[in-house]
Amino acid sequence: xxxxxxxxxxxxxxxxxxxxxxxxxxxxxxxxxxxxxxxxxxxxxxxxxxxxxxxxxxxxxxxxxxxxxxxxxxxxxxxxxxxxxxxxxxxxxxxxxxxxxxxxxxxxxxxxxxxxxxxxxxxxxxxxxxxxxxxxxxxxxxxxxxxxxxxxxxxxxxxxxxxxxxxxxxxxxxxxxxxxxxxxxxxxxxxxxxxxxxxxxxxxxxxxxxxxxxxxxxxxxxxxxxxxxxxxxxxxxxxxxxxxxxxxxxxxxxxxxxx
Amino acid sequence: xxxxxxxxxxxxxxxxxxxxxxxxxxxxxxxxxxxxxxxxxxxxxxxxxxxxxxxxxxxxxxxxxxxxxxxxxxxxxxxxxxxxxxxxxxxxxxxxxxxxxxxxxxxxxxxxxxxxxxxxxxxxxxxxxxxxxxxxxxxxxxxxxxxxxxxxxxxxxxxxxxxxxxxxxxxxxxxxxxxxxxxxxxxxxxxxxxxxxxxxxxxxxxxxxxxxxxxxxxxxxxxxxxxxxxxxxxxxxxxxxxxxxxxxxxxxxxxxxxxxxxxxxxxxxxxxxxxxxxxxxxxxxxxxxxxxxxxxxxxxxxxxxxxxxxxxxxxxxxxxxxxxxxxxxxxxxxxxxxxxxxxxxxxxxxxxxxxxxxxxxxxxxxxxxxxxxxxxxxxxxxxxxxxxxxxxxxxxxxxx
Numbered sequence: 001x002x003x004x005x006x007x008x009x010x011x012x013x014x015x016x017x018x019x020x021x022x023x024x025x026x027x028x029x030x031x032x033x034x035x036x037x038x039x040x041x042x043x044x045x046x047x048x049x050x051x052x053x054x055x056x057x058x059x060x061x062x063x064x065x066x067x068x069x070x071x072x073x074x075x076x077x078x079x080x081x082x083x084x085x086x087x088x089x090x091x092x093x094x095x096x097x098x099x100x101x102x103x104x105x106x107x108x109x110x111x112x113x114x115x116x117x118x119x120x121x122x123x124x125x126x127x128x129x130x131x132x133x134x135x136x137x138x139x140x141x142x143x144x145x146x147x148x149x150x151x152x153x154x155x156x157x158x159x160x161x162x163x164x165x166x167x168x169x170x171x172x173x174x175x176x177x178x179x180x181x182x183x184x185x186x187x188x189x190x191x192x193x194x195x196x197x198x199x200x201x202x203x204x205x206x207x208x209x210x211x212x213x214x215x216x217x218x219x220x221x222x223x224x225x226x227x228x229x230x231x232x233x234x235x236x237x238x239x240x241x242x243x244x245x246x247x248x249x250x251x252x253x254x255x256x257x258x259x
Numbered sequence: 260x261x262x263x264x265x266x267x268x269x270x271x272x273x274x275x276x277x278x279x280x281x282x283x284x285x286x287x288x289x290x291x292x293x294x295x296x297x298x299x300x301x302x303x304x305x306x307x308x309x310x311x312x313x314x315x316x317x318x319x320x321x322x323x324x325x326x327x328x329x330x331x332x333x334x335x336x337x338x339x340x341x342x343x344x345x346x347x348x349x350x351x352x353x354x355x356x357x358x359x360x361x362x363x364x365x366x367x368x369x370x371x372x373x374x375x376x377x378x379x380x381x382x383x384x385x386x387x388x389x390x391x392x393x394x395x396x397x398x399x400x401x402x403x404x405x406x407x408x409x410x411x412x413x414x415x416x417x418x419x420x421x422x423x424x425x426x427x428x429x430x431x432x433x434x435x436x437x438x439x440x441x442x443x444x445x446x447x448x449x450x451x452x453x454x455x456x457x458x459x460x461x462x463x464x465x466x467x468x469x470x471x472x473x474x475x476x477x478x479x480x481x482x483x484x485x486x487x488x489x490x491x492x493x494x495x496x497x498x499x500x501x502x503x504x505x506x507x508x509x510x511x512x513x514x515x516x517x518x519x520x521x522x523x524x525x526x527x528x529x530x531x532x533x534x535x536x537x538x539x540x541x542x543x544x545x546x547x548x549x550x551x552x553x554x555x556x557x558x559x560x561x562x563x564x565x566x567x568x569x570x571x572x573x574x575x576x577x578x579x580x581x582x583x584x585x586x587x588x589x590x591x592x593x594x595x596x597x598x599x600x601x602x603x604x605x606x607x608x609x610x611x612x613x614x615x616x617x618x619x620x621x622x623x624x625x626x627x628x629x630x631x632x633x634x635x636x637x638x639x640x641x642x643x644x645x646x647x648x649x650x651x652x653x654x655x656x657x658x659x
Contacts (some may be wrong), residue, residue: 087605094307094607101606105597118596118604127445133389134382153379154371156311157389163446165594165606169311169371172302186300187371244596248445259597 046200054141057253058122058194059225060209061232061241064258066219067115072102074117074220077211081195083179097168099192100208105259114259117208117220119192120145120166121244122253128158128167137189143225143253144194154187163245167191194222194253225253263346263657266647268482270640278481282633289626292619293368301371304620309612310590315369317582318624321466322362322631323396323437324459325578327430328467330355330403332494333410334430337423342657343493347475348423349644352407354471354635355430356400361631363396365624388436388443395433402426411643434460441585448525449589454515458508462578465501469574472498474635476568478645487651488562495567499556502574506549509581525592528611529584536588539580548577587614 046052078100079086090096100119106112122145129137129145136152139145147158147167159167170186178184181197195206205222212220223232241255268275296303306313332351336344367376383390406426409419438459444450472494479486513530516522529540552570560566591612596602602609639645646653 092302092307093605094309095302097308098606101604101608103608104603105600106603107600114600118606118608129384130386131389131443132384133387133393134378135384136382151375151378151382152372153375154373155379155389156371157387157440159308159311160590161444161446163594164596165308165608168308169301171307172300189371 046202052140052142052144055226056141056224057143057226058199059143059223059232059253059255060122060194060206061221061235061239062116062254062256063219063221063239064114064116064256066217066258067102067117068217068219069104069113069115071115071215071217073211073215073217074208075100075102077207078119078192078195081179081198081207082182082193083177083184084190085175085177092171095169095171097170097190099168099190116256116259118164118166118244119208119254120194121164121250122192122194124251124253126250127161127163127248131157131161133157140196142199144196144199145191146193146196147189147191149183149185149188152188154189156189158189163248163250263653264647265346265349265643265645267641267643268478268639268645274481275636275640279633279636282629282636285622285625285629286633288622289365289624289629292622292626293373295619296369296623297373303617305614305616306620307612309607310587310614312586312590313614314583314616314620315365315623315627316586317579318627319362319365319369320437320440320586321579321582322358322365322627324434324463324582325466325470326355326358326362326463327399327434327437328463328465329358329471330426330430331464331467332471333406334423334427337406337420338427343490343654345657346646346649346653347490349407349410349642350475350478350639351471352403352410352426353638353642353644354474354631355403355467356407357631357634357638358467358470359396359399359403360634361627361629364630365627368623388439392433392436392440395429395436398429399426399433402429430463431460434463441589446594447589448522448592448595449516449529449585452512454508454512458505458512461501461504461508462581465498465505465574466578468494468498468501469571469578472571473568473575476564478639479649482645484645485648485650487649487654488564489651489654490649491564491567492562495556495561495570498567498571498574499553499561502549502552502556505581506545506553509544509549521598525595528592529588533588533591533611536584536591540584540588543580544577544584547573548581552577590614 076086082099084097084099087093087096087098100117103116103118105114105116122143124143126137126139126145129139133155134151134153136148137145137158138148154169156169159169167189168191169189170184173186174184184190198206209220209222212218221232221235223230225233225236227233236255239257241257242259243252243255304313330351332344333348335341336348367373370376379393385391402422403426406419406422409415409422435456438456441450442453442455476486513526516526529536531537533540552573555561555566555570561570591614593602593609593611
């Protein structure tokens, strides 16, 4: 009998059904509008038509004390995610693009060794963006420094200007290993994008960080440096970190501990 | 003041067309080199992700710097009112335009995406020195073009001084811009100094005048027109002053760098341990480019025309060496991201970068030189740029 009653209540025009529809509509509207209006959750994926927000500053913490000698998981993961050929497989290693590489440092006096990944430091004041004649090098509102594949003319002035040797020119025609969401092209300059396709999808992390975590080294943390509650902000508060070439005052987005 | 008759070069002899064809062949080689590089990408060059600007840039920057310097003879005539230089001015202006064209062509044909040149002309970032240079180069063509017009057309002759002054100020700004292409780079130790702007200006004086002298003497010798010693002696003394000034700037630049410990190792690289770069610096830039020409020009040898030609050729060769050291040398030395530490990586961090230019790069660069010479050779045939007579008597009349 109860079943019969509930069925009859759900008939078109019943008060219960009306209430359900109005709640569902409001929820749907709220879910659609709230992130846009209130920017409450920009760390998650954002719709294509919504611009990147300066409320966020994406950044990375590299804990060099945990970065293992001989490990290049981050480099392989970057190559797989972004579709660039690993340098070991390239016929022209000096001309092959490398978005991220492992650096081995040694103090000649103490013999102390340090390992760390080096890539685009996503400067707040990027010299590559300053020098780019066409504006193809640009910085997004959320701090990610990118190259516009359509307006880069391949002048390489940005490569002359980058203090981190972070950028590469695509010297030869690309094979078809390109990823649909990572456009690349011969004659253009490219570099680490902080896996912008993943960030915009809402993954909240990059391929190198995922790989480093999966390998158990946990030397890399990615996140929103503007959010005091993010893991990266908490770790940056605890650990003493340095900027590479801090003397240039570029306010980089990649901070190193243990260098 | 006596008037000067300007006359086109006849340019119908076998010798003229042989010269024209010979230069044209190099233009063709340059164009083929471009097609080859554009088709395959920069993988067929010696350039890589370490040496990102190679031999084409050496030629391009040299030609652009020399272009503004070649205008000097004209500037001395119109801006500084030296009547002796007036008949020399039209050739100076056309040479400036031709060299600029050659340099710019090499520069744009070496772009990774030279097919996107239109993007460079429609998208501007005004914080970029490169963008400013795009305007400086275009303005140079316009102003020097107008200046040349005021020299060739009697109807607008009255504007010659104004046009010449504008072109002179513009050319100083332009070379400041060229030097600042490097001066405004913070990343590399040998760049990032305002010293480069005035240094490039004085380099332009020397290179431009050396090229001017060679073209002038060749044109008069091959057309059988009289060219007196009065002109030659004046110009060769000027060249000596310019070369000495270049040497002065180079010495001050390196001495200043040597004083700072942080620049000690990059200076040792250039001056002592850099292999080919060190050789090019001492033998090319200093001995061939400065010391030997100075000895020739300031000694009795400088009174003989053939020796002035040798000195001019050496200044040009030394200038190319100087550009090579400035552009390639600064890139060959690795970026010092972690001062005091040794660095190793798959990306050639911490090691001196080797560079072996390929034939394609060499011929692209020479193609730019050939374009400049071809334009000049053609221009003297179709325009009245060269005075029929530059003997001492004619020059003497000008000055009284």
